[in-house]
Amino acid sequence: MKKMLLASVFILLFFGCSDSSKDAQYIVDKSIKAHGFDNLKGKQIHFQFRDYAYEIKRGSFGFEYARKRILTDSLQNSKQLRDYILNGRFTRKIDKETIALADSISTKYYRSVNSVAYFFQLPYGLNDSAVEKEYIGVINIENQPYYALKVTFNEVGGGEDFEDEFRYYIHLKTFKLGYLSYRYFTDEGGVRFRKASAEKYVDSMLFLDYQNYKAPITTDLDSLPYYFHLQKLSPLSRIENENIQVFELE
Template sequence: MKMIKNPVYTFLILILINVYTAKSQEKSSQQDAEAILQKAIRAHGGTRYNAAAYQFVFRGDTYTFKSKEGSYLYAVKKQEKGKEIYDVIENGVFKRTINNEEKALSKGAVTRHYEALNSVVYFATLPHKLNDASVNKTYKGSTTIKGKTYDALEISFSGDHGDIFHFWIDQKTGIIDYFAYKFTAGGGGTRFRSAYNPRTIDGIRFQDYINYKAASKVAFSELPALYEAGKLKKLSNIDTEQIVNLDK
């Protein structure tokens, strides 16, 4: 019996095949991204972050982070105009005391101080918090920076957090030697950071960073080459100092 070729039927089959292939590739990419991220987290401290208590100094202020059994506390103690200010985030709730008296703050002030404290601890403990449920991970392929091969991960966040990050993770060691981010606050911008002065303190790795500025429209994929060519503008050093394990 002679088969009748139906071009519409053939076209639909091809569409289904393409959709299936695309979904399979997307799933594979997500699995790659997850595996690479977990390798990086292990390389920087792994499960030790889940029960930790450390103190460090950043730009003259003393910070503390503690985590245990799913609970966490971030704190910073600083002096301003002769007053001792103590900011705390405990399981997502912010509180400020001034000279040991709790201070009532506007909603805007709470948001501002919360984000300032959270940001310092977040960067100091990278990549620990990238395991949060709100984190979206995408594998962006591999690249070479200064003779080493890196896997690139794009990190975005669910909700109203518009910042996007790229991490370059050493294929052999799982160490994050470089990362970059694009932010929207204050008119937006692009930053690239290069790690230096790594030290492991009781199983958790801490790194300092040189902070560079790039044009806002520069693609993440272009940043490594610009960095190698010396075409990024250095802004500052991000140094985490006097690190102490409070559990010892």
Template sequence: MKYLYLILFGLMLFNCKEERKPVSLSADEIITKSIEKAGGKIFDNSVIRFNFRDKYYVARRDNGQFSLIRMFKVGNDSVFDLLTNSNFDRFINNSRVILEDSLKAKFSASVNSVHYFSVLPYGLNAEAVNKTLLGEESIKGKDYYKIKVTFNPEGGGEDYEDVFVYWIDKEDFNVDYLAYSYNEEDGVGMRFREAHNERYIRGLRFVDYNNYKTDAGSIELFDLGKTFDKNGLKLLSKIELETIEVELLNQ
């Protein structure tokens, strides 16, 4: 009788294990978890200030309204760029400059790009963003969700045709790597970025990036992770945010 109980107990354990199916997450769910890990809704009501290369940036986000600022010097002139929900303006020495539409679009995209990368993955749940789970992939011995991101023409910005790939850690949901293709005036190309120097400031995650390129024209965007894993990419530059300050609004 004792052995019968042991057998029944063993069968119960086996059935419990069989019922534990792997959790299947969608691309939207993975991105949402990643945004939450990076600070989530704290970004929605914040002022973030930082230096990047020779320019100073300020991002104010307040319940859907945003002001993205870039300030720098050209010779003896002070340039102040302001991108909001509705417009872009440039001021030189405190005087507003009248710009052609093409220049407005170019400067606007330039300002937005730096602010966009500074707070990733925040922003990837916007309505104009399309996310597709490509599967899973291992890089440097760690397992990642691999997600393709594209943008709709409406609301997707000047560079809506760019394609991104994000590698999100399966354990902690951090974005450790990303890649993107671009088509600009100075050419077509791809970049692969490796996140490092992670730090949290007032609950918000910031990272720097090692920026890589490939000289092999035959490599596809979606294969850059495998190429990096085999040390097949060349370090092009460093993307480093300095003197970051965070102010939380409505606290």
């Protein structure tokens, strides 16, 4: 009985609305503004994530995501590895030499760079043209109210991961992103739930770190907040972005 009551709080608190796409757009726009990302165009952002230094640029040319690291061989000779995506096209360079890659390898590196950039910029990417967003209702997580949004992607413009599905939980009053969950199908697939674990303000922009959890691949996305409350999700990793710097694009 207790579990049934909890389920009703976390799952059945969702309610319908007359125009879910319109409400979802309003919530996303408010969230982007709350994070200070409404002025992201014309910016260059640097940050460190694990072994790579990342750069994000947005301007009149479009966008560029890049990561780089120093490679050192046994003789202590050093070279710079740089992976970058320019308006959807991936390139790898070592020093100034462009490296030819098999399509499968190029796709793998593309996904890796794009994934880090996507999560780092949230909720900005929720206004991409390929995004289909739907307002589900309001849900209570850790005694706080959140708008729940369902996000899917059009096959046209949605990239090779267009089948992925997301839930975003945006605070009812502050419009800050608090939690998210998603189902992905690459590399045998998986289900993840993330909690924003730290807020970092840089140049009036709000960036988030996350605690990452995993769930069985068959888990329904809308059930994840309930299982999180019951501490039934397995901690997987911490997503921590360091040394964040924001510059005007030259």
